[in-house]
Amino acid sequence: MDILAYIWLGIQAVFMGPEAFSILGISISITVMMVLAGFLFGILVGATPGLAGPFAMAISLPILISVFGYTPDALLPVMGFLIGIMKGATIGGAVPAILFNTPGTPDAFMTTLDGYPMAQKGQAKKALRVAHLSSASGDTFSDIVLFVCAPFLAIIVESYLDLPEKTGLLILSLSFIAAVIGGSAGKGLISIGLGLLAVYVGTGEDFYPRMSLGAEGLSRGFPITTAVLGVLIIGAVFKELEEIWRDSQSTKPVQTPTETGDQKLHWADVKRLSPIIARSAAIGTCIGALPGVGSTLAATLGYTVGRARHQRTKAADAPEFGEGAPEGVAATEAANSAVSGANLIPVLSLGIPGNAAAVFLILAAESIGGFNPGPAVFRFSPDVVNPELVIAFGIFTCMTIANIFNWTIGGVFMRSMGFMINIPKSLLLPAVLLLTLTAIYVQETRLEAIWFALGFGVLGYLMRVLTISPLPFVIAFILGRSLEQTARQAYSATGNDPFFLFNNPIALVFILMSVAVIILSGRKSKGAARE
């Protein structure tokens, strides 16, 4: 089978899967409806300060698995819903950032710089339209790059990298993530180390479950949901609650901005904003393709580059960046939205999650089974159909459908979400906490899992307080077993060569790069400390 046949099978898997309902005899598949539902839910969540896409993905996953079960047919509806959330939350985050100076999601922080001044000048709707146009453009561009690059990268990895090189690549990925997330290589390494330790408890090849302290509860290891939801979600809820408790900001009255003048986005505006959107989309896509480098950096870089161009080209009476320039909103929204698609390049081609949303997509794939993100997915077998490749193209189709929803109904739905600011975080977050704990219990059906999740939640909270990013912990937890298994296989395949990482040129390059990235990052931190 050639590539076109696989693409066609992927499209068919989405549109001709189980039917949700039919209109005038035309069957509407359940996967399409799940993408739509996830997208609208994502906008709602993104527009709610205190929540973010990963929250919604975390609490939806057990419900989705209960609805669709653990069959291969469940993969596309579940993944479609999660992808919808990922994309919806990205544009939803701009709503409270523009209307109320409160970013709905962390990556929308830069949007407040020009979005809120625009709203104060009575241009709220126009700012939301600019944000939507830029976000949808950045996201679509990023997805196109993903569709083209992921298969090629995977094929290159499969063709040129053997077991020792793959072990080296995993070590390089972990080192890179440690060095770039959070801005402290030392704290990143600690986070990675703790994540690896957690996943190795109660596992191993020997009859005795290692590091279990002889305890029955630890001998089965920590379930992945308890570690991921505990550190990422429960820890974040604890931190947010503590901030509300400390600041007592939860009852502040919210002022809805008034609107004056023309709120429409004209063709002349689109033409003026296009170069800024294009640059930011390219920046966001490049940043997103690197595992661990988040959308906040992309938004910052997009904003900085956009500001430099704006200063050179702006009309004399046009506002500067930071004073309510539509170009500022466009620069940040295009960049942070362009991260989401490109972030799936390392996930689908290497099996390495780069951000929290990707973590939940991998978690969904692992929970349901039948799809293991990594280079083997893109094996174009000519004689026998590779079902994982069909799923991969099905996922690409879901992303395209989500983009179509984004362009058509996303803007209208987004602009109607301003009321979400009125839900007090002090009421919402305890509900999210109980929802998360319930979701963990229904998956694991033992109270032990709740205690594990709470323990990881406290760890996640402490990490946030001590400015240790919890994301490397989660990524290391997900990659830990794969790293050990690949190393064991590489050791055996090289005739028990203990120096297999150093006797192979490509693996050696990866290891040297790992060391270099840590040393350079450490020296940079030292330089920053001296300033």
Next chain:
Amino acid sequence: MFPKDTDVPEKSRSNLFIGLFCIAFALVLIFIWIPLDTKTGIVERARGKYVIGDALAPTVAAGFVLLGGLLLLMFERHAKLQPILSLSKIKFVASLIAVIIVGFGVMRFAGPIAVEVANMFRDDPMEYRLLRATPGWKHIGYIFGGMIIVSGIIAIVERKMSRRALMTGLAVVVILIAVFDLPFDDLLLPPNGDV
């Protein structure tokens, strides 16, 4: 996910303490915990050839922690704006955990206690274990425990117990029962998988 941290005082030396703690923890792992609590070493001889043992992976993990601690000491000990873990934060998160533990304690035992109370008025005694799939009985623990967790945390955060907190707690558990329990026969709400 939530990078903002507003309380990072200038004079904190937390990087030094985190670094020292991590180095000590890693050394305990490498020289005490892993060797004593793992049956195979870093490399083992099995059937005449060497294979990687179960101790290697956790030792590498401990190596990451050790290296991270050393980097903090060497490069970031004097970094500006180091965070601080204040006693008030520890007390706050401890109070959240206490409410959650009490909530799950009530959740675990409320149903069986309700059955025992009902048995006092019945001739044929019932057993909670046999009722854990029966609507009403199976929800007792979740409703009371869930309400304690949600309303209790709202009360801590808002520094007062209010009717709004209680009503929110009740609304949340009712919604979650509607989401997780009513549509699915195969899902068990807490604590019904443990009783």
